[in-house]
Amino acid sequence: MAIHQKSKSLTSRGNELSSTFYQLEVLNGHEAIEAKFPRFDEKVGNLGFKPLIASGIEIFQINIGKLCNQTCSHCHVDAGPDRKEEQMSRTDLEKCLAIIAATPTINTVDITGGAPEMNANFRWFVEEVSKMGKKVINRCNLTIIVANHKYLDLPEFFAKHNVNVVSSLPYYSKNRTDAQRGDGVFEDSIKALQMLNAVGYGKEGTGLELDLVYNPTGAFLPGSQVSLEGQFKSQLKRRYDVEFNNLFCITNLPISRFLEYLLESNNYEEYMQQLVDAFNPTTVNGLMCRNTISVSWDGYLYDCDFNQMLDLKVDAENSRHLDDFDLESLNNRTIILNQHCYGCTAGAGSSCGGSIE
Amino acid sequence: MSKDKEYYFNKNDLKQFGNITEFQEQMGKDYFKWYGNVMAEGALTKREKALIALAVAHAIQCPYCIDAYSSDCLSQGSDEEQMMEAVHVAAAIKAGTTLVYGVQMMNHVKEKSM
Numbered sequence: 001m002a003i004h005q006k007s008k009s010l011t012s013r014g015n016e017l018s019s020t021f022y023q024l025e026v027l028n029g030h031e032a033i034e035a036k037f038p039r040f041d042e043k044v045g046n047l048g049f050k051p052l053i054a055s056g057i058e059i060f061q062i063n064i065g066k067l068c069n070q071t072c073s074h075c076h077v078d079a080g081p082d083r084k085e086e087q088m089s090r091t092d093l094e095k096c097l098a099i100i101a102a103t104p105t106i107n108t109v110d111i112t113g114g115a116p117e118m119n120a121n122f123r124w125f126v127e128e129v130s131k132m133g134k135k136v137i138n139r140c141n142l143t144i145i146v147a148n149h150k151y152l153d154l155p156e157f158f159a160k161h162n163v164n165v166v167s168s169l170p171y172y173s174k175n176r177t178d179a180q181r182g183d184g185v186f187e188d189s190i191k192a193l194q195m196l197n198a199v200g201y202g203k204e205g206t207g208l209e210l211d212l213v214y215n216p217t218g219a220f221l222p223g224s225q226v227s228l229e230g231q232f233k234s235q236l237k238r239r240y241d242v243e244f245n246n247l248f249c250i251t252n253l254p255i256s257r258f259l260e261y262l263l264e265s266n267n268y269e270e271y272m273q274q275l276v277d278a279f280n281p282t283t284v285n286g287l288m289c290r291n292t293i294s295v296s297w298d299g300y301l302y303d304c305d306f307n308q309m310l311d312l313k314v315d316a317e318n319s320r321h322l323d324d325f326d327l328e329s330l331n332n333r334t335i336i337l338n339q340h341c342y343g344c345t346a347g348a349g350s351s352c353g354g355s356i357e
Numbered sequence: 358m359s360k361d362k363e364y365y366f367n368k369n370d371l372k373q374f375g376n377i378t379e380f381q382e383q384m385g386k387d388y389f390k391w392y393g394n395v396m397a398e399g400a401l402t403k404r405e406k407a408l409i410a411l412a413v414a415h416a417i418q419c420p421y422c423i424d425a426y427s428s429d430c431l432s433q434g435s436d437e438e439q440m441m442e443a444v445h446v447a448a449a450i451k452a453g454t455t456l457v458y459g460v461q462m463m464n465h466v467k468e469k470s471m
Contacts, residue, residue, distance in 0.1 A: 173436060216432065223433035227402050231434050273372075 003143060004183035005071040009080040010257060017260050018078065020311040026259065026268075027339040036269065037276050040345075041337040047281050051334040052290070054303070057327070059292040060100055061110040061352070063305060064088040064122065066297065068114040069147045072168075072181045074215055074258040076309050079114040086114075088297040090121050095322040096295060097128050103327060110292075110352065112139040112305065117151060130161040137164045139213075139352075142192040143185055155192075155199045159208055165201060166248070166352075167193075168213045172235040180217045193242045202243040211246045213354075219267035221274060221347055222249035225355040248354025251275075253306050253343035275342035283349030286356040289335045295322065303335045305352070306343075312336045371421045404433035411440060412447035 010018040017023055029036065044050055066083035068075075100106050109129045116122055116138060129136050138158065145154045158165055169189055170180050177186035193202075193210075200206035212232060216222050229247035236242040252258045254272060262268040289303040293314070299322040302308035316333040319326035349356025378385030396406055407429040414422030430440050 171434075171436065176436060214434075218431065220428050220431045223429075224398060224403050227398060227404055228434045230402075231404065 003070060003147075003185055003188065005081070006073050006182050007071055007257075009066075009071060009078045009082050010260060011078055012080070012082040015260065017256065017263075020309070023255055023259060023310060024338065026263070027254065037272050037339065037342075040339050040341045043279060044284060044337060044341075044345075047284070049284050052284070052287075052337060054331060054333050054335060055290040056105050056331050057103060057291065057293050058105055059108045059110055059288070060096070060103075060106045060295070061112060061292055061305060062088065062093075062096055062295045063112050063114070063297055063308060064093070064116050064119045064125070065114045067118045068141065069118070069144055070115070070141055070182050070185060072257070073261055074180055074217075074252050076253060076256045076258060076306060077114060078256045078309070083114065086297045087119050088121075088299075090124075092297075092299045092322055093121050093125050095299065095325075097125070099322065099325050100129065100134060101132060106134065108135040108137060110137040110139070115141050115144045117144050117154060123157060126157075126161050126163060130163075135164060136161060137166055140165050140167050141181075142167045142169070143188040145192040145195060146188050152195075155195045155201065158196075159199045159201065162207065164209045164211065165196060166211045166213060168215060169193075169232075170215050170217045172232055172239065176217045180215070190240050190242065193236075193244070194240065197241075197243055202245055209246075210244045211248055212244050213248045213250055215250050215252055219262060219265065219271045221251055221278060222350075222355075225249040225348065246354070248352075249348075249350070250352070250354065251343045251346055251350035253340045255306060255340050256309055272339075272342070275346045278346035279342060280345055280347060280349060280357070283345045283356040286349060286351070287335075287341075287344055288351035288353065289344075292352075293330060299323065301325070301330070303333075306340055307336055307338075310338065310340065312338060366420050368420075368424070371425065374421075402433075404430070404435055407433045408435055408439065408443045412443040415444050416447040416451055 041050060044052060063077065065087040066077055066079045067081070067087060068079035068083065069081060071080040100109060111126070113119070117140065126136055126138070145151050167189075168181070169177065171177050174186040177189065178184065196210055197203060199208070201208045202210035214222060214228055214232070222228070225247060228249060232247050233244070236244070254262055254268065254275070259268070262271050289307070292304060294302040294305050294308045296302065296308050301314045301316070301320055301322070302312065303314055313320045314330065314333050315336055316326070316329040318324055319329040344350045375389070396403065407426055410422065411426040411430050414426050427440065
């Protein structure tokens with residue numbers, strides 16, 4: 001079934017929120033006097049965490065392109081079918097391979113997008129990383145598998161290279177899923193999950209890991225990951241005979257298209273207040289930015305995918321691009337904090353691997 | 358307190374709920390601790406407890422509680438259909454308690470009638 005997109009990217013619409021400068025102005029108040037929420041860096045600093053220092057690099061996360069077959073209403077990347085230009089080149093992917101090979105502390109290569117599979121060099125890159133014996137995560141939107149005949153063999157390809165498939169599915173019913181991700185997405189996602197199950201993904205004893213990501217479908221925070229995982233497992237099995245390994249709850253951060261939704265629905269202030277009220281200091285040490293480096297399609301380095309989307313490059317003056325990658329500088333860098341970071345410290349915490357606690 | 362207070366229910370009052378400790382600190386603290394334990398995952402899941410709370414909120418017609426537990430139900434993974442069914446359960450029980458008084462009315466009528 002063809003997916004009916006809810007919208008176009010902020011960029012193609014010329015929306016002012018496509019400017020990272022404007023987004024940061026909204027988050028911080030256009031004038032200092034307008035800032036309604038306590039500054040995140042001060043809140044963390046008052047607890048003795050400032051400066052928040054990286055703990056090394058274990059996860060090498062690469063956003064290999066913003067091109068996607070979906071235009072989800074909460075997308076922090078502002079990805080979509082119209083983002084054709086922003087694709088990581090083979091040359092930069094080769095630089096990534098060299099860095100990964102030369103950095104023994106990197107145990108996981110986390111590939112994201114957009115739909116990463118739409119990058120022409122995706123399969124070659126996965127094969128090369130796989131040869132190194134590193135764990136490969138691919139953040140797959142599911143529907144890409146059935147979007148075109150050339151992707152239909154992706155489940156077999158993933159299985160051959162033991163790729164950990166991590167896929168978004170905001171709910172186990174059509175209305176909630178399609179409201180966030182586009183009409184027709186739920187049906188195609190279920191087909192894709194069944195195809196992944198058919199090659200062994202999510203099945204006990206195969207070692208092929210299939211994890212789902214739950215993003216709330218509105219201006220509310222995710223509940224208990226354990227409880228939601230139980231519901232998803234029982235409902236998906238009963239309704240569609242679908243199995244998976246883990247459910248990761250990820251809080252929507254107030255940036256990009258989710259920020260647009262919050263502002264347009266008049267939920268921004270209440271949502272920010274929820275994040276601030278739910279600040280949990282015990283999540284700070286486990287924040288993903290401390291053991292991750294995030295690489296953009298054009299080779300720049302960031303503390304996390306969210307900082308990347310706000311163009312907040314790493315605080316390592318001589319190592320802000322693949323061309324200047326300096327492990328020592330990056331290992332001891334100070335993490336760049338801003339108001340969106342409240343999203344990762346709310347409640348049980350949030351990371352690309354789900355709850356922190 | 359606002360001089361121009363013109364209504365009893367103010368949405369922003371919900372955010373001040375924690376301040377009830379201002380007038381009776383220990384009892385307030387005891388309540389919030391007990392509340393936290395009650396609503397934690399137990400023999401019932403947090404999701405089931407949120408649905409019960411939503412139903413009760415409607416039965417006692419508390420606008421604060423309706424907002425709070427509608428959000429909580431969403432967070433805990435309930436969908437619109439499940440939430441509305443919970444409201445129907447509350448309504449059905451309330452309707453039943455009205456109708457069951459009909460038995461008293463019938464008994465009285467039968468006592469007084471030839």
